[in-house]
Structures are given as C-alpha cells and as structure tokens.
Amino acid sequence: LPCARARTEGETVPVDSCALVHPAPSAAAALRIGLLGLGQVGAAVAARVPALAPGGRRLTIAAALVRDPASRQRPEGIPIVTRIDDVFARRPDVIVEVLGGVEPARTLVLEAIARRIPIVTANKSLLAHCGDELLAAARLAGVPLRCEASVVAGLPFLSSIARRHAFRSSLVSFSGIVNGTTNFVLSRMEGTGADYDAALDEARRRGFAEPDPTSDVQGIDALEKLVVLLRHLVPASVDPRAIEVDGIVAVTADDLRRARGLGGTIKPVVHAAWGAGGLEAFAGPAFVPREHPLARLEGVTNGVALRDRSGHSLLFAGPGAGPDVTAATILDDVAAALDAVTERPVEAERREASHGRVAAPATGWLITLDGSRPLPSGPEVADLLGSCGVWIERAVYERGDTAGPASFLTYACSRDRVQAAMRAIEAAACCRASAWRALRGDA
Amino acid sequence: LPCARARTEGETVPVDSCALVHPAPSAAAALRIGLLGLGQVGAAVAARVPALAPGGRRLTIAAALVRDPASRQRPEGIPIVTRIDDVFARRPDVIVEVLGGVEPARTLVLEAIARRIPIVTANKSLLAHCGDELLAAARLAGVPLRCEASVVAGLPFLSSIARRHAFRSSLVSFSGIVNGTTNFVLSRMEGTGADYDAALDEARRRGFAEPDPTSDVQGIDALEKLVVLLRHLVPASVDPRAIEVDGIVAVTADDLRRARGLGGTIKPVVHAAWGAGGLEAFAGPAFVPREHPLARLEGVTNGVALRDRSGHSLLFAGPGAGPDVTAATILDDVAAALDAVTERPVEAERREASHGRVAAPATGWLITLDGSRPLPSGPEVADLLGSCGVWIERAVYERGDTAGPASFLTYACSRDRVQAAMRAIEAAACCRASAWRALRGDA
16 A cells, blocks of 8 residues: 555554644635545535534535546535546635545545645545554644544544543553444344344345445454554554454354353454553454443444453444434534644654554454264363363353354463364364354453 | 623533633643642542643642641642632642532632633532533633533543534433442442442442432432533533432332333433423433443443434443542643643534523333232222323233232323322322333433
8 A cells, every 4th residue: 555654663643633734714704625525425514514514604515526427416506526626726624535445535635735724534444554644744734634433433532532641541452343234234143043144135225234345244444443443542553454354254143142152242343452562453253241331232333342441441332324423523523623723733652552563362262163963072172172272261062961062262362272273173073163252341 | 609690691602612812831841730629539630640741741730729738638749728829829820620519619710710720620510500600701711611520520522522513413312320329329229139228338338429428319419410411412501400300319129129120220310302392301310221321331330321313322431430530531631721722712602402491301200109008909000190191101010910019110291290190199099109200212
C-alpha cells in the first residue's frame, strides 16, 4: 500500500489532536461541505444537511464527487461533479469523505489537507492502512481530521476517549463486536440453528449484508476497525497486516450449540490487551462466556467493552452502522471539525506500545471434535492435547460417556500449540478438530 | 435555594459550551490547580496530580481549601488553606470543586468565575440546584465549566454527547442507574434474599455506602444526577423539586422475589422521555424486565441506556463512583478546561422541552398484595383496579389459585390512578398493597 510513514517511529498522535490554522468560518454564512462519494452514507448525509444545523449554523453541500454521474440518483439541488478540482473550486469549508477503500480516497484527502480544508471521514480502510500518513499530514498542515463514524458509527465515544488521557491511561484491554453483519449471522445461527449460508442470505434480504460480503465474513472490516480502535484507545499505530485475523465462514451451527453447552456463545470479536509486555491483538470469531458483556449483544448491535487496571468493566453498546446513524455522526464530526479551528494540539505521546509491534495473544480455546468413526476418549484427548502443552479447563461429552462428540475449553496457550494439538488429534483419530479462541468473562 | 435564574426562560446551554477569553496558560510552566475540598475525592485528585500529566503537561496543586485544617490528613507538599482568598492569591489556572453540597460551593465557584478561572466540578447537587445560574455566569465571563465527574464518574460520555447535536437530536428517552449504593443494596437483596437493613450494612462495610446514606436511599442523589443528565441529553433545565422522586427504603426482599416471578427485577432508576408532548421524568425504584439493558447492571455498576426515535438502543455502563475513577475524570476535565481556552461557543438552543416543565409519566406498575387475612381473588382485584382505570397486563398467583399472595404488572397509567387503586384495595381487603413503577423492555 502506498502509505509513507511520515512520522518518527514510536510517535503516535490521537486522531483528533490537530493544531489549527484554518480560519474560523463565519457563523452567519452557510458552511459548505465538499462530499466525496454519494453511496448510501453519502446520500444520507446529503438528505440530512438541509434539515440539520449543528451548533445553530446552516450547512450546504457545495458539491458531491462521484465516479459516474449517470449511475447515481441525483439528490435535488446538489451539484454533482466527477473531478476533485471541481469540488475545490467551490471552496468547501470541510471535506466529508465517504468513498470507502484506500484509493482514490487517500490521494483526495491528502489534496484537501494540502489546501488546509478540515476532513471528516467514515473510512476505516483508509485510516487502518494510511492513518499515520494522513494524521502526520493533517498535523503538519494544522487541519482537523475526524473519524468518529469509522467504528461503531451510531455510538460516539472514540474521539472523546482519545482526548481523555487519565481515563485512557488506566485501560489495559478491550474486546469489541464491531461488525454488525457477522454478529447478525452468528446470532441467527445461534438463535434458530440455521446454517451459515441461510443466515447470510437472511442478512442480505434484510439489508444487513452487502451483495459481496467478503470483507465482513473474512474479518477484514473488523480488522480495520480494530486498527482504528488501537490508535484511539491504546494509543498504538499498528499495520493491519501484522494482526491475526480470522473470518466466520468456518463457524457451524454445531459449534454454536457446543459453545452454549460450555456456558457461552461464539461472537465475531476484536480483542487487544497491552502493558509492559507489549501489545497483543486479534480479530476473529471467539467463544464468549455468558457473563461477558459482549455475549448479550445480539443481531447487528455493536459494542466495545473496556477494562481498566482495577478490574472495572465499561461497556459502550449501540448500532454499529446504517446510513442514518452514520450520517448523524458524520454531521456532528463536521460541526466538531469546524469548531476545532481554534483547538490546541494535544502533545504527541511516546509509549512502548506504540511501536507498531503486535503479538497474537495466548488465550483459552474452544475445541470441538467431530467424526464418523469412534472418537478418542476423554483421557486420550487430554493426553494428546497435553503432549502439545494444551490443558483442558472444562469438557463436555455429549453422549454422557467419554467417546462421543466432545467439546473442550482450554487454559490459555498460543495458537501454535493449539494448531499442533489439532494436527495431532486429527492424525490420531481421523476426526475433524476445530479450535476457536475463547475470551474470559473478565477480559 | 439562593439561585438566581440569570438567563432567559427557555434558553438552555449545554454545560461545556462556554466561550473563552481566559488567556491560554503556557505549556512549559506547571498548571496550578486550586482544590476546593480535600475529602476522599479531593485527596485522590491530590494523590494523582504529581504522577499524571494530561496532554503532556505538568500539574500542581496551588492550594487546597478545607474547613478545618486539623481534621484532615495533610497530603505532603500541598498548601492547606481555610480562606478562599488564600487560594486565589496563589493564582490557580483552574479550580477543582469537590466540596459537595450547594453552599459554600456555589459562592466559591461564582467568585472563581468572576475572576475568570476555569471550573471543574464533580458536584451534582450544585449543578442540579444552581446549574442555570453558574452556566450563565460562566458563559458571560467566557469561562469553561466542566462536570463530567458529576454523573457516572467512571465513564466519560456526558460532555461528548452534549456537544453532538445530530446524535442528541435523535434521542427520545433514557433510563439510567446512576447511584451505586442503592444498586448494590437491591442487587444484594435480590441475589441473597437479605433484607434491606442487612444489605445496607454490607454496603457500609464494603465502603459502598456513606455512614449517613440518607441522600442515596431516599433517591436525592439519583434525582440530582437526573437533573444533570436532562441538561446534557435533552437538553432541558429542570428544577429538581419538580420531579417525582422515591427512595428504596420500602423495597422488600419479597418485592424483589415477586419481580423475578414477573420476569424482571427492581432497580433504582432514573427515567426521562421527551417529545412534542413535553418532558416526563422520575427517579425511584422500578420494575425492570430482564431484557432491558439496565437489568444486567449488578452491584455498584452504573449505566445509562439511551433510545433514539428509530428504536435503536444505546448503552453506556461502567463504574459510577470511587475516588480513583472520579479523580481520573476530574483530571481529564482539567485538561479539557485548559484546552478550552480557545474553544468557540456552541450556539444557545431553544426548545419546547427546555422550559423547565416536567411531568410524572404514565408507566406500567408492579403491584404486590400481602396480608394475614385471605386476599381477594384475581377477578376481584382486577375489578377493583379496573374501577380506578388500572388494567392488569400480567398476574402471578403464588399458591396456584387466585386467593394467595399475588403480584401484577399493569398497563401504563398515572400515579394518581394507581394510588387510588391501592387505597381501594387496602380498604376492601385489609391487605398491604405496594406499587412500583415498571419500565418496558424497550424504554
């Protein structure tokens, strides 16, 4: 990816910490938005603009940039353009970027920053892959860059936490459900026993999944949002390619049934923990015990559970997406970006955790065994797992004896060990072995 | 109470929306806090100050004001004074007010505002009773006034929502648990079957209740926090004396058992709903169905559940109090107040709901009947209630017939009707009848 790392290694700047030299717009004149992208979210922003006036001011869309003007419905009274220069020519007070994807969004945002125009973006891909570059450019130019709508769009908490140093410095870990599509799919599979394809079809029919849901079901969307969360909450600047990611495609209704037997469910989570030992993180489906705050977030609901060093648990939960809630969050960011014209910069912070190194954590695992042939007995499985350094914390044998289908929760160990144990079991018993990471109730 | 209403009726200003003319303190010099009060929270602020540097800056306590210097442990290196002029003489950059109560806090804060010193307060009594007066004075003087620690101190969300106009304007109601002491007491009664006195004793032993818990158990603390929430979330300026308030003193373990039989529990809640019909609110114990997000908040945990006009539910949950989390929130407010030196004012907003009128809502009710004599049968109770305009939605008869102890959930009706119905039943059947408000799962 074409993202230069413009800042010193180890230096991380919270996202909305930009010094400001852009002149304050007049409160009397309508504030002009340059809208990049006119998809579902862009259209919702355009639709809300005439009705809404954050901070008592009028807003207007100066121009909307689209790739192909013929392919779009044209909202009334909004100039549609196809070249970025035609946006800049209309002198926007703020750029709202809702194109999605890295390019051309990156190039266009950099051009806007060079012209000292404040930026509001909902684009987690852009932030995950080019956050360092964009923030460095924005900081240098003294331009605010707001991105509250990029993660859990319906629930504003990201930028306020990023600015609260004492609060944030007490945090040690977080777990989140940040992708509504996959939470819906797994919730339906859990609730109705539907298989993956049927649940995904229902999500599509109800508008909860894209026609091409690859980015969601393979965990890419959650991974990119995890990177944005790390930047705001740790803060750490991490390359998404350095983080373990897994999709939900392989989760079966039977896995969910077994998770229930072990006192929990499987949720599409992101997780990170940090401290003296460095930063650990992963994105993927994980066993979540019933007592964990994320276990109760059903359907398309998103949430982020934070933990502080005293063991306090904090939960932010709400709608993750949807054009209307995203548009509201974007318009509040517009107001904040325009208010920020006189904000003081937050000092850059240096921390061990912000070097961009990230490890896959040792966690517990949910292991399920299936096969047509007789399965190994409990003591045999325990012996095989133990020989790989994987220790069982809890087991459920479905036939009441020890030789039927079985599921296990293990104590914390590395992915390498569990994968070696899976291979050993599959070789010894000719069965299918699956392993999913497991969160603890207090993590 | 001696609070002048300095602003025009109907004009409400979100709490941290102050214009600013106070000069920006130098980033190099240590920033000086004038600390008013040195109780548990004040001592925790003093203890954190040397270790912590929000925004990369050093902080120092310029002076701590106490009533009686002999009665306090004296934190090392902090000048203790007993007269406010000795605080001002040390030229504080910011005043942190943690005295609690209305006076002398009000007078001292007004003096600080007159000297154009930014204010951070955790004092919900002060804000509930004198919020209009203090905010008008702060606004006139161009001084920031921050109060994130006054409600759900461990979970910063109040000021960020107050500033997000598009988000806030989509809200239609909220329910909250904002008092940890009473949530702990009812949780223990529910979990262990302990009676009220035993549960309160345990709360005292574990440091979750004051030696004199009157303000908590009579609902005063929750009521004052409700007023602060109304100011930030609606926004509405309401006199606390205009709001229905009830304590938890009369809740019995038996009431909690019956609530469980009806699919919920009793929680110490605050609730408000607003719209074209005006503003409704109450503070007091209420039946909360199991599916409601507040039903799962146990022990001293606090939380606020918001609802928007599309039916989305949002939850903010976390520790409500405790010296350490409160001190962290206060210090973040200090940083924000000092950053705010160049913030633009948010325009004052005018709304129907902000006139200060507040009604007691029509809600469902949990009604319980007890007595040594035979109780009236189900049809008899339904007839008595119905004659007062109170209609049963769900009934549980404990002996399997209709003449034993019984509990009912009713459809929504006014407090007047329910009180009339209670009197009618008690007169007719010589039994004890209790009625608690009931939230719906989606409210």
